Amino acid sequence: MASKEIPYKIYLEEDEMPKAWYNLRADMKVKPAPLLNPQTHEPATLDMLSQVFCRELAEQELNVTDPYIEIPEEIRSFYKMYRPSPLVRAYCLEKKLGTPAKIYYKFEGNNTSGSHKLNSAIAQAYYAKKQGLKGVTTETGAGQWGTALSMACSYFDLDCRVFMVKVSYEQKPFRREVMRTYGASVTPSPSETTEIGRKILAEHPGTGGSLGCAVSEATEAALTHEGYRYVLGSVLNQVLLHQTVIGLETQTALKKYGIKPDVLIGCAGGGSNLGGLISPFVGEKLRGEADYKFIAVEPASCPSLTRGKYAYDYADTGRICPLAKMYTLGADYIPAPNHAGGLRYHGMNTVLSELHDQGILDAVSYKQTEVFAAAEQFARIEGILPAPESSHAIKAAIDEALRCKESGEEKTIVFGLTGTGYFDLAGYAKYNDGALENYIPTDEELEASFAKLPKLD
Ligand SMILES: *Cc1c(COP(=O)(O)O)cnc(C)c1O
Numbered sequence: 001m002a003s004k005e006i007p008y009k010i011y012l013e014e015d016e017m018p019k020a021w022y023n024l025r026a027d028m029k030v031k032p033a034p035l036l037n038p039q040t041h042e043p044a045t046l047d048m049l050s051q052v053f054c055r056e057l058a059e060q061e062l063n064v065t066d067p068y069i070e071i072p073e074e075i076r077s078f079y080k081m082y083r084p085s086p087l088v089r090a091y092c093l094e095k096k097l098g099t100p101a102k103i104y105y106k107f108e109g110n111n112t113s114g115s116h117k118l119n120s121a122i123a124q125a126y127y128a129k130k131q132g133l134k135g136v137t138t139e140t141g142a143g144q145w146g147t148a149l150s151m152a153c154s155y156f157d158l159d160c161r162v163f164m165v166k167v168s169y170e171q172k173p174f175r176r177e178v179m180r181t182y183g184a185s186v187t188p189s190p191s192e193t194t195e196i197g198r199k200i201l202a203e204h205p206g207t208g209g210s211l212g213c214a215v216s217e218a219t220e221a222a223l224t225h226e227g228y229r230y231v232l233g234s235v236l237n238q239v240l241l242h243q244t245v246i247g248l249e250t251q252t253a254l255k256k257y258g259i260k261p262d263v264l265i266g267c268a269g270g271g272s273n274l275g276g277l278i279s280p281f282v283g284e285k286l287r288g289e290a291d292y293k294f295i296a297v298e299p300a301s302c303p304s305l306t307r308g309k310y311a312y313d314y315a316d317t318g319r320i321c322p323l324a325k326m327y328t329l330g331a332d333y334i335p336a337p338n339h340a341g342g343l344r345y346h347g348m349n350t351v352l353s354e355l356h357d358q359g360i361l362d363a364v365s366y367k368q369t370e371v372f373a374a375a376e377q378f379a380r381i382e383g384i385l386p387a388p389e390s391s392h393a394i395k396a397a398i399d400e401a402l403r404c405k406e407s408g409e410e411k412t413i414v415f416g417l418t419g420t421g422y423f424d425l426a427g428y429a430k431y432n433d434g435a436l437e438n439y440i441p442t443d444e445e446l447e448a449s450f451a452k453l454p455k456l457d
Contacts, residue, residue: 243276
């Protein structure tokens, strides 16, 4: 096997696709801190979570013991329509960079939603349908999650109500139309349709919104409508769990050709694609079977892992969701607008936060101009126009490959290419015009936000 010539694209057979998701928490000796009830500060219970989330998803959220959770047959057959996704050897990029490093990327943009988010959307819609719900509510930042969820809901014939962060709603009208085509209703957030939306608008008139506000509006809409639940496309452990289909496929594909990665890289918004990609490999590391380096890449404008505090915080501005111990910039932190809308969440998944705290997961941040420069370089040589979010991982992979060029190391680098950038052309236009700005929060701004973290004693 090992001597086989490695193709540009490694595809798996359908029967090599995973039949169960991998739950990394089962293999963690020190587990992430429990979620807490936002009012009582007691550990969140299944009953409490089931009021907001679908029952089986709430179970997955709390499951820290089962290493494998079976993927239901209906979800597996949906996956087969657009998966397995290719693991591509970036031969052209390697040559262009003149690096001895070998670079692979797992490409998740091969579906209409244009990103990895469909992997969890279809699972969440499935459990909502199974529970007999009428529909689901959600937020979307850049629009990828809303698009993925609207596709999943139309497949299972569920109503889908999307609160879209207002800046994205205005910047990305085409995303909105894709969602509407799939039958979803799309409301710019903050909106007048919820109590929390009206309150935020009164306090911050003219705000472009944030993921935190949109989450709050969507949770309120779910709690006030019979037969609805709230679903979320990132941050939660259930989402990270569904996204392990990325890492499991990657692991099988690499093994098939006898390839051992040295470095695994992913962009990190709420952490689901990164967690999904690295989980099986972190599992190997925790069980002492192999060693890898893991890198989370975030925007300098929203640097939760690199500059945030590891503390309990609210997951949403409206303080309805459970409290989570995570790297956070503060639930009220509204990051400056940037073109990687999917990376604008104030916190980070609890598993990844704990791994970062234990020194297993490294983190770096980049400014958006350097990210777009990497995106341009990649697009011109590898033939894929990447999403700005994904381009954070590209930038880190290129930097790692250039370090190998200097040191002569032949490292194998694997990164997650989470999506395509066709709906991000406003960002590319600004970059091409030289009009892209870098926003980096000052220490004072962050300190002011940390001062508002909840105090739990
Ligand atoms: C949403 C999104 C991300 C970030 O979300 P994670 O939960 O951190 O994975 C990254 N890339 C793309 C293309 C996205 O749509």
